[in-house]
Amino acid sequence: MAKHGLFLLLFIPIFNVTFAQKVQLDRERWITKSLGHLYFADKKVYYNFVGYAGTKANYTVKKDTLIMTDIYHTSADNFNKERREDFKFLVRYIDQNRLYLKAVEPNAIKLAGNNTYEFTNFKNSYDKNIYFSKIYFLSSTCFGDCPQLGIEIWPNGDYHLKAGEHADPYKGDYTGKLSSTQLDSLKFLLCHSELKKMTNWEQGNQVTDAPNYYFAIDFTNTKKKLSITTNEPPLNIIDLVNFMVSSYKKVKLTAVSK
Helix, strand or coil: CCCCCCEEEEEEEECCEEEEEEEEHHHCCEECCCCCEEEEECCEEEEECCCCEEEECEEEEECCEEEEEEEECCHHHCCCCCEEEEEEEEEEEECCCEEEEEECCHHHHHHHCCCEEEEEEHHHCCCCCCCEEEEEEEECCCCCCCCCEEEEECCCCEEEEEECCCCCCCCEEEEEECCHHHHHHHHHHHHHCCHHHHCCCCCCCCCCCCCCEEEEEEECCCCCEEEEEECCCCHHHHHHHHHHHHHCCCCCCEECCC
């Protein structure tokens, strides 16, 4: 399905000269203060308005309206006729940093209610005061080939892996060390992940056929430990989860002798 990007011209007078700046809704990732989200990937739109995440496989943006669409067939006509159900949202305002979005018809209101949602651009999320003393991460298997991992990382880059099913070529205990570049990437992701807002976060959806992820993060500047359990990570920690799940493939590992 063809997608049409939303462009809004922002006119910024500087030294009596007017500049036009393009903002495309579906090229950015958007997040709310309560960790709701709206982003576009794999030709789909992913949303979380009221604590429950969802996905629509089709969308288009026409002028100031975002239209999410379900396209389906039913047994009522032996699956012959293609049916459509649209969910329309008004883009009330958008710039490089902020988006205001409101449901404007019954289907969309069922998803999001009558509120106007204020999103900020996720690329601006950053807290420089995040320092960890240890990260413990677990990932489970799924109905497919999701790797079963137990990972511990320390601030100096020391790395311990306990590999289970589907973590080939590894099985058992291994040690290694993150490179300075990998450690910098991890520190950036921790600062970029809105972790202070995750203290009382709970997953709204119940998802099947997905790996479970667990984080336990000890911080150096507070006695509090952050624990996160999810099999549908919210937008703010997706990049961090992806880093952890793929990390064992990028670290030089040595088997722990028994």
